Amino acid sequence: MNLSDFLVVSALLFMIGAYGAFTRKNAIAVILSIELMLNAANLNFLSFWRFLHPSSMEPQIFVLVGITLAAAEAAVGLAVILNIYRDFGTINVEDISLLKG
């Protein structure tokens, strides 16, 4: 196993996440898919760190900040969704289209 193997896994995980984010109707499922994409990104960082720059600190810092971002995104995103649920009575993203031109 070498770098490209991990990168391929990461790319596949990312595309699976993207697929979910673009196709799921449930807003919470969209957030779940986004979490998959963020995990793919973290995996990417750590793979590069392990194989290319094992003695440098930056990739690890990036991953740490990335995880922080994921946590913040989940918290705020879910709060927004709960709010939407209270206002619209649904969390189907197709029904929430106030910006329709």
Place this chain on the structure above:
Amino acid sequence: MNSIDSHLPFLIMSALTLGSALVVVRVRNIVHAGFWLLPCFLGVAGLYALLQAHFFVVVQVLIYVGAILVLMLFALMLTQDVMNPNKPQTNRMSLPIGLFCVVFAAGVAAILTGHQWMNSRDVILPANVQTRQLGQALIGEYALPFEIASVLLLAALVGAIVLAKSEKEPAPLPLPSLEALPDSKPE
């Protein structure tokens, strides 16, 4: 390191991650999707372990599995009754997007595997040294990003609370008007 055996842990972890990720995005019951996220996150943690990023194995399990996933499940429990699991859970675009994703992932994978990576020969430090270095970097050279991340988390926390408690405040009780009061003339 060429035999299939040495690749076995990697293959198992990848299969676990990708397989459960696929289930997450395809399964109809949204609660099931939430629970399928658990093996997916654990698979990623396993991949971290293979990468010898020991600290992040623990972080992955603690934060993703322990915190984010539980949060997700809470939200799912609060809202699940509105999404009927018997109806399709994906929109009209799912087939073309799926095809596109497959093609794109294949292309990216082809490019990635075709490239000759110049692997570093540096030695991976043992877990205790690595973690100590990371900790020192966080309060030393990278103190600013660390602090910014903590401020971001605080902001997200406050924001989430404010958003989630948007229940209208009950209007303050109207003060009794002066006429309604019994006569009490100031002396």
Place this chain on the structure above:
Amino acid sequence: MPIIWLIPLAPLIGALIAGVLALTRKAEKVAPIFTIAATLYSGYIALFLHRGYASATWLTIGSSYRIALDVNLDALTFTMVCVVTLVSALVQMYSIGYMENENGYARYFAYVSIFTASMLGLVSADNLFQLYVCWELVGICSYLLIGFWWFKPSAANAAKKAFVVTRFGDVGFLLGVLLLSSAAGSFQFTDIAHTMHAISMGELFTPLVSARTFLWLAPLLLFCGAVGKSAQFPLHIWLPDAMEGPTPVSALIHAATMVAAGVYMVTRLFTLFAYVPVVTETVLVIGMITAFLSASIAIVQNDIKKVLAYSTISQLGYMMLGLGAMGTVIAPSVSGVYTTGQTAAMFHLTTHAMFKALLFLTAGSVIHALHHSSDPNDMRSMGGLMKRMPITAWTCLAGVLALAGLFPFSGFWSKDAIFGALREASSKEPVAMFALVVAIIVAGMTAFYSLRLWLMTFWGEPRSEHAEHAHESPWVMTLPLVILGFLSVFLGGYLYFGDRFANSLTGLNMPTEPLNPALAGISTLVALFGLGLAWKLYAVRRLEKDPVTSLPSSVYSFLVNLWYMDAFWNRFGAAWVVALGGMVAWFDRNVVDRIVSGLPAWVCQQGGLAIRKTESGQTQSYAVTVLAAVSFIIVTLLWLTKYLPGPMHITMITH
């Protein structure tokens, strides 16, 4: 950074602090402390350094065109810095009392401090670019301060008028700056002076115009700026209206410093003016017309500030007279020509700054005392203020006598220096002899209207209830009056005896031209005649009716209507601008609008209808668009780097 930079920068910092304080309500009252301290600090640095030079490159255009910021503290600048900082500090101190209950207290001090900084930047410039920038900056400050009470329509209009009228001159000034700097390839004064010399020798080609034309056109274009800024005929009409601003502002900007910037500029660049006689003769004639015209108008004005405004214009005309009189050339060199007329003009600038600032501040003190009156500026409702406001009255008298040019007050020495320069010039320029006669007549008129002002204000019995109940101003206002009064009395003699003035201007050790006794005698007699006439008409008997109204009605109405200059500008200046504006507006409405609302509007509408469909409100479709765009970019990049068709291979910098 050399400390010399703080000469213009310190008031700027003071202005910033005052500007920040202006945002607060409570801390406003401390703003003057900072601005006054900054102004005094500038003056202190100048006194401490005495001479100095600092230059920094601001911009470099191409390989050699350098735009610099300079502080050139030479003899001339030193004089100007002293005048500006002294008057500015005193005026700001006075304003503490005068502006006490006004809204925008700190804003006022911020503006004044910006003005001080710009003025110091102007006088310390060593290149035309900085001179021009600061020239416009003081114009902006003047605009802001005239319109300080912007809610009064008259003030807003006066501010606009001042800005627009000076713009007429500034266009000429800008053209002159561009013409000179394009010929010299530099903005520095010395480079331009040498270029001018080379052109006069026929050693250099000139851009756009022939060398002969260049020699008179360039300085006259610069002089246009001075005509606008120093309110010379025919662009003097903005200055009387500028009296709408707060009175201390009139003292600082419209009497002592900014309006003198034109005189300073001509002095600074005098070496450019000295090549062709027609240039200096133009300066002389303009100064003569201005001096006479505005002195005659000042006689019939009833608004105390308007009298002083016309008087200022008239005195600026005197300074131009001095500049135009070539007189004896003291020190000829390529980069600096000094004539007796020039030193006399700067001498008069200095003394005039003191006594005219004093007169405006005393007028402000009177107005402050009468500010409940419906028209506190009207001298007809004053009178008898001497007993009620003794400090103001006596200092004002000192200013009046200095303005009248009575021996031994300041104005006498500087005015007679100008007369002396004119007399010397008359041997070379025939028009100077005529100008000398006019100047002496104007001196008589000046003495008359200045004493008339004083007598109508302070003498006799109060002519209104408000005048009866007037009180002396607080000490923050009277102390600057006393200081300026002292200077108005003694500064001229102090500079004259001991040859201080010409030396401090030129930096050379030259004796001052002695006064011509006959000339001094004539001018004193004329001044005494004017004073005596005013005394006879206004002081001896009780004032029922203003005696000047009994002038022949045609003369009186001619003067009251300001020589019909405003009407002239309205007819011939403003009218065609308005007509042109009407034509442009018609074209805009009927041609441009029709075209715009035709085809492009239709295209926009149809395009909008088409694009509208993409706004589905579906977040996921937006996200797919992003995905498609990103993949398009990736594929394009791969294709452009020619990796897509061949073996999949990316070169990355990896190690």
